[in-house]
Amino acid sequence: MSQSEVRATATAYQQWRQAKNVITATTITAGGIGVLFAILLIFFYLLYEIMPLFRSASVQEGIEFEANANAPALYLAMEEQAEIAFRLGETGEAKFYQLSDGTLLSTTDLPLNGVDILSFALESEESRIFALGLSDGNVLIAKHDYRISYPNDKRLISPKLSYPYGESAFTLSNGLAVEQIAISDSDESLLIIGVSNGKLLGRRWIKEEDFLSEEVTLSEEEVQLPKLDITPNQVLIDPGQRWLYVLGSDGGFRLIDLRKQTVADRGYLFDTGSLSQARFLLGGISLMVASDHGAVGQWFVVRDKARESGYRLQAVRHFDIPNGGSAALVTEHRRKGFASVSSDGQLALFYTTSHRRLLSKDLSVGSVQTMAISPRANKLLIETSGGSLKTFALHNEHPELSWSALWSKVWYESYPEPDYVWQSSAANNDFEAKYSFAPLAFGTLKAAFYAMLVAAPLAICAAIYTAYFMAPALRQKTKPLIELMEALPTVILGFLAGLWLAPFIEKNLPAVFSLFILLPVGILVFAWTWSRLPANFRRHIPDGWHSLLLVPVVLAIVFVCVESSAPIERGLFDGDMRAWLTNDMGVSFDQRNALVVGIAMGFAVIPTIFSIAEDAIFSVPKHLSYGSLALGATPWQSLVGVVMPTASPGIFSALMIGMGRAVGETMIVLMATGNTPIMDANIFEGMRTLAANIAVEIGETEVDSSHYRVLFLAAFVLFIFTFVVNTIAETVRQRLRTRYGNL
Incomplete structure (x- = not known):
């Protein structure tokens, strides 16, 4: 081959090599950008789903028409579709109107007989x-009713007054x-x-x-x-027919127990002012009372052991109505919200659970006499003192959320005190949704903490021994075997944890406690005994293979603890350690608890932490440890003073990645915790995590409902939590690299 051909071949080779470098760099860059773009898409999609939760309520003016009535209204109402309105006058005249154009559909006089x-x-x-x-x-007793028919395939709503x-x-x-x-x-x-x-x-x-x-x-x-000692201004009966509320015009109240026929509680609803209106909130548990000074209070009955009756009427929340007292107060039919209109037409929308004022707006309708809200809370009907009716369209899709409802204690109906509660659904329609993220966030951190408590020491110590002390031949077999554990599906681990490990731990509680004590003690005793054996005998085990000697020791200790569990339980705990924990120690015990989760999830996290940490320790340049040994340091001193600081960025990354895996784990906590959203650090109590909660409830919720969007908000919180933890971890890792990178 001539020299020119050699040069041409070399040039072609260099060009091809350069092209491969460009292709590789472009591919890696595109992949990285694609990953970042995908993460950004997830971030913005979550924002897209949760933004409606924080959208303000709004009201839009509708039509106005004359009531054509001969007396003021006692009551206004609308049917389900908010297409027909019902008005009852003080003289017993009942009218139905078509709300699209104000047409009077029918007029009926009640049989009052003069x-x-x-x-x-x-x-x-x-x-x-x-x-x-x-x-x-x-x-x-009467009822306004509506019959729906479909003549000529068109919906027709026929109103009527029935008895x-x-x-x-x-x-x-x-x-x-x-x-x-x-x-x-x-x-x-x-x-x-x-x-x-x-x-x-x-x-x-x-x-x-x-x-x-x-x-x-x-x-x-x-x-x-019972006889009354106040002048009643209004009386109300709860739906369960247990309580009678007698309210005086001065704000005084008497709570009467209809079963015992006694006065259970008495007091005043307001510090100043007199009673203006009183309404039951959805479900009839909470009583909403308004004063003429512009204050609205929410009250409901709670248990009180200090009282002879055992109950009291408790003030739970207070709301301020703008521009003085309310001329009309209505509660929503299917949610825990209410609306108030002042005498000069100032509308205010509130939601009780979230303790929010959602809207405050002047409707410019003059003096207001009475008001109605549609069953779907999407329309208002107001009657002015001039005898005209006016409609308003409401847009208030998701009033249930606020910062306090998500993260603070909330006093829910029928609860003795404020608490953190997650309960998104129930069997009845008047249920008060409870969307507290506090027990879910606590459960997430609790599960991650116990998992890391099990996984971190075992994985890091195993990585140190495998990378620094273990014989190369044994390392080549051990490391792939541990990494192979990561391929085991977490659903299998969760299945085993829930159906085998949890009952096993419950049945052998003394063995579990014994293992925590005897296993480290037994290993130390065996190590001390081994060091006292003759040197000639110890030479039969080459350096780096000593860990195999511990396998039978560990198995023997586990066998002894399990076999002695029943005798220990009979001798020390009267045959039932679980009952002893609950009754004598005051520690509640659930079969599926944090201990089970810690062991099962720790087993899942160990391979991740071990693999990254072992690679970091093994990758420390050998000349650093050899130099330390040459200067007279022992292997342990070299490990602690040279190898570990140099590998610390990788070890810290391993711990953070393992923690991220634990925080985001779903199937294990879903199957092994009992999924109880409680805030209890007790290792023998269960929990519910954010990830498990999303997996459990997302398939059952109505699309675009508040519950649906709250679950996306939970995913967003988990996303932000992971992002913050990873950012902090990366910052710490870079500082460790800067500090120890020059060794």
């Missing part, structure tokens, strides 16, 4: 049943006017309580259904009620 309406009570927005207290001592218990009025008092009235209708009974001449009067009608004809008959009985 008597006057003195009081009004709504059973619930869901049932649409209402009661009217009459001047002759009777009570008329579920007949058009005949119920007698409550003998000729004395019913000044105040309350009604509660359940599957078992109908309960009506009224006030006549300052006295409480009650009647209950027990419902008896015929098995064959399914006809319901009512049997009447009198309800015994």
Whole structure:
């Protein structure tokens, strides 16, 4: 080959080599950019899903039309689709309107027989049943109802006024006017309580259904009620027919236990001002009361062992209404929110659980008389003092969230005190959603802590021994074997942890505690014994192979602990260590707990930490350790003073990556913890993590609902947590590299 051909071949080789370098660099760069782009896409997609949670409520003006009524309204309501409105006047005139254009659909007069309406009570927005207290001592019960049909494939809503218990009025008092009235209708009974001449009067009608004809008959009985020492302004009965709330115009209240027929609690609702309005929140547990000074309070009954009655009416939250007192106060039909309009038309929207004012806006409607909110909380209907009706469209999709609802203690209905609670669903429709991230974040950190407590010492010590002390031939077999553990699916580990390990630990608790003590002691005793054996005998085991001697020792200690578990339990704990922990030590024990998770998840995390840490230690240049040994340092001194500082960035990275794996683990904690969202550091209690919570609930939630978006918010919190931890870890790693990189 000529010299020119040699040069041409060399040039071509150099060009091809350069091309390969460019291709490789481009591919690696593109891959890195692709990874970063994918992470950014995940970040922005999570933001896209959770941003509606923080969108402000808004209101849009609709149409205005005349009521054409001869008396002020007692009650306004709308049907499910907010297409038809119902208005009941003080004279008993019932009207239905088409809300799209204000057309009057029908007018019906209640069968009052010439008597006057003195009081009004709504059973619930869901049932649409209402009661009217009459001047002759009777009570008329009616219901506004809507029938849907589809003539010519078009939806037609036909409103009507019905009488579920007949058009005949119920007698409550003998000729004395019913000044105040309350009604509660359940599957078992109908309960009506009224006030006549300052006295409480009650009647209950027990419902008896015929098995064959399914006809319901009512049997009447009198309800015994205590005498009052206040002048009632309003009375209300809770849906369970347990509590009667008697409210005075001065803000005083009496809580009456209808089962015991005694006054359970008494006091005042406001420091200043008088009672303006009172309404039940959805479910009838919370009582919303408004004063004429612009304050709204949420109250509900809680247990109180210090009281003789065992209960008290507790003030839970207070809300301030802008521009003075409320002319109208309505509660949402399907959520724990309410709306208030002041006498000059200032609208305010609130949500109780999140303790938020969602909207404050002047509606410019003048003086307001009464108001209604649609069942879907997407429309308001307001009647002004001038006799006109005006509609407003509401947009308030996700009012349940606030910083305090997510991270602070919240006093939920029927709870004795504020607490951190995650409970996103229940069987009943009036459930109060509880979206506290605190127990989930705590559970995430708890699971990661116990997993790292098990994995970190074992993995780091194993990495040190394997990389620095173990014989090369044995290392070539041990390292791949440990790394192979990482290929085991976590669902298998979770399955084994939940169905085998958890019952095994519960059955052999003394063995578990014995292992924590006897295993390290036994290994140290064996090491000391080995050092005292004759040198000629010890030479039979080459350096770097001593770890194999510990295998039978560890197995023997485990066998002895397990076999002696039952005798120890019978002799020291009366045959049941779990009961001893619970009853004598006050430590609750769940079968699937943090100890099980720590062992199972530690087993999953060990290969990750071991592999990275072992590579970091083994990659320390040999001349550093050889130089240290040449200067007279022992192998341990070389390890601690030279090798470990040099490998510390890699070891720290291994720990952080292992922790990230533990924080994001799903299947093991899903199957081995019991998934109880509680805040308890007890190693024998379970927990629920953010990742497991998303996996459990995302398949059951309604798309675009508040619950759905809250789960995406949980994923975003987990994403941010991982990002912050990794950023801190990288900063520490770079400082360690700068400090020890010059060794």
